[in-house]
Amino acid sequence: AFSILRPTSPFRKADTIRRAWKQFTSDKTAHSLRAVELCAQHPGKMWVVDGNRMRPLLSSPENGTPWHSSPYQSLPPVYAQNASLEMAWTKTLLEQKSIAGTSIMPFFTTGLEGLDVNQPRDWWYVEELVRRGDAELPTVAGKPWSARKAGRRKGEAGRGKREAGRGPRSK
Numbered sequence: 001a002f003s004i005l006r007p008t009s010p011f012r013k014a015d016t017i018r019r020a021w022k023q024f025t026s027d028k029t030a031h032s033l034r035a036v037e038l039c040a041q042h043p044g045k046m047w048v049v050d051g052n053r054m055r056p057l058l059s060s061p062e063n064g065t066p067w068h069s070s071p072y073q074s075l076p077p078v079y080a081q082n083a084s085l086e087m088a089w090t091k092t093l094l095e096q097k098s099i100a101g102t103s104i105m106p107f108f109t110t111g112l113e114g115l116d117v118n119q120p121r122d123w124w125y126v127e128e129l130v131r132r133g134d135a136e137l138p139t140v141a142g143k144p145w146s147a148r149k150a151g152r153r154k155g156e157a158g159r160g161k162r163e164a165g166r167g168p169r170s171k
Helices: 014-025 090-096 120-132 145-149
Strands: 002-004 032-038 047-050 053-056 079-088 104-108
Touching (some): 014 032, 014 079, 014 104, 079 090
16 A cells, blocks of 8 residues: 655654554555545636636526526535645556556544645644644654765765766766
8 A cells, every 4th residue: 555645745644644554554445545635616617718608617407597697605525636645556656557546535624624724824823823833843853955965075966977977978
């Protein structure tokens, strides 16, 4: 098996990974597991724009109020994948040439463990949550990558072999 733990999920904890692994390994018929959360913007209220007109992305029920005119609370639950984690069996990748397969298990994240940092406003939100004490970032025991690079010979930090005069194009 393998997992994908994206760095854009700062509040995923070790316990999140353990819960997902326990769930995933409890069902041998699942090809993969994906972290999901209830969507904030329902696809029933989304539109496709054609020129100066638009049409609903999804068809509404035949009888009743169109989804785009219904309150969010009355719409069927829809889940969005978040960046917290993905897990799959290696055989799924090898046999189906897919990291998802066709039998995909949902892993429902809670609270901030599924928060995904994609935009500058997301970064601001993470910093604000930490500043207010509403969230805590995990402790990292090792030195940052840039600190490890500082141990190189003077004048070579941050430069590749070619730029440092040892590459194939050096004179």
